[in-house]
Amino acid sequence: MTRQAHAGTVLEDSGPSIRGIEIEKRTDGSAKGLLSEPQRQRLAAVASVVSLPARTIVYRAEAELSWIFISSVGVLKAYREMPSGKRRVASFLFPGDVFGLAENGHYINTVQTITNATLYRIPNEALAAMLRRDADLQFQFLAKVTHELRQGQRHAIVIARRDAAGRLAMFLSMLEKHAPAGSHAGWIQLPMSRTDLAEYLCLSLESVSRATSALTRRGIVAFQGGHAAKVIDRVSFEKLVNAL
Amino acid sequence: MTRQAHAGTVLEDSGPSIRGIEIEKRTDGSAKGLLSEPQRQRLAAVASVVSLPARTIVYRAEAELSWIFISSVGVLKAYREMPSGKRRVASFLFPGDVFGLAENGHYINTVQTITNATLYRIPNEALAAMLRRDADLQFQFLAKVTHELRQGQRHAIVIARRDAAGRLAMFLSMLEKHAPAGSHAGWIQLPMSRTDLAEYLCLSLESVSRATSALTRRGIVAFQGGHAAKVIDRVSFEKLVNAL
């Protein structure tokens, strides 16, 4: 049941690492580590490392803000419970993602591990103090949050689609871009369950299932074991992804 | 055709103002001005004020980053053109909103005025330099971007709904909370067109129309002139909003 943790994508020698894209122009447009070695070391000095088994709640929505987290190993999900009891996954969290930035002293989403995970945990006040003292470090956080804002907008674009197969294809495409370079020869790892997928894509569990079937039947994507996928027909795949 | 600009919600005596919610605990949870007087004055020193007529493009997606903007008066929209030609409005921008934070030196969305608008325009490098110099100022920007991240997530929750009337009701509810306190006796101003609404809610133009009709027919909301709405049956309205 406990799946293998997502392959670590970040060297963890000297402290937390943050993945993102700079606001200003740089060499290439790919996500990369935003922090310098000294910055990571300073963060590490006030951070504690926590290792959590899969399916552990890190914090709950509405709870009082106490720590800010930086993911180091594993995959997590951030979600909200709707009044009806339905769940909406706002985002999946991968190594190098920051979470726990609250509003008005309270967390907005509930965050839960999907795989085993290792996190850096930094006391809220300590981080705030450090950011106020180190503007360059803070600037990287600003870039990171801006990047997450974009991700949220992309999420909105995905769930705006009417066809389930298209949504799933876009999600796979995003995962593929996000994935660690050295993943298994074109196979996209899907650590999350079908239910998590459904809650992220805003589809019913059954529709996700039908979408995977459809992609398989049409020879566009192959699935294996429910937790891995591979693009077979790249042309059709891209056409589907861009058929918004 | 040119509609009245959104009632100014912010005193503009001494420079740009930013509306948002603090990350850490404060007195109440409502959006408010995040900047101190001195901060506003310092921003004003490097900002220029631009007044734009309705329907003016401020910048286009993919264009090179040159300025960061803070809205002062009026309403704008940020949208992306999809490959198919369809448009998705990512967010509406109100007085006190910041926009133009790019990725990798290029704007992500196209931003266009809806009403006449007045903006503060700050050269990218000048703002970056000022943020790196003034960590407290930057901290307010961080709070603002975090707040916009939440707004994006709420947007995702809205468009996740399956029923058009419910989406519209949630949107009205958001506008109502956002609205300047002294708006006209419970009337919610809708400066944007039905098309803008449709593109924000990810509905067809016709569905928006049918949704307004449905809300009217059911006696929940009254519309007037297409650019104002008022909640008639508050109980049913809230029930609909929370029926997710």
Added chain:
DNA sequence: CGTCCGTTTGAGGATCATCAATGTCCGTGG
């Protein structure tokens, strides 16, 4: 008064949610 643009309304077709049942994987225990 007529045009133009934006909005509203109608009919038919496509897609997904829901309810229900069946199938698959995997660990457990006999």
Added chain:
DNA sequence: CCACGGACATTGATGATCCTCAAACGGACG
């Protein structure tokens, strides 16, 4: 070694909702 059980995933049938195409309506303005 094999049978069992539970969680998860797939498949099928029906109904609800929205999108598309199409046409009628309305106000603003020359």
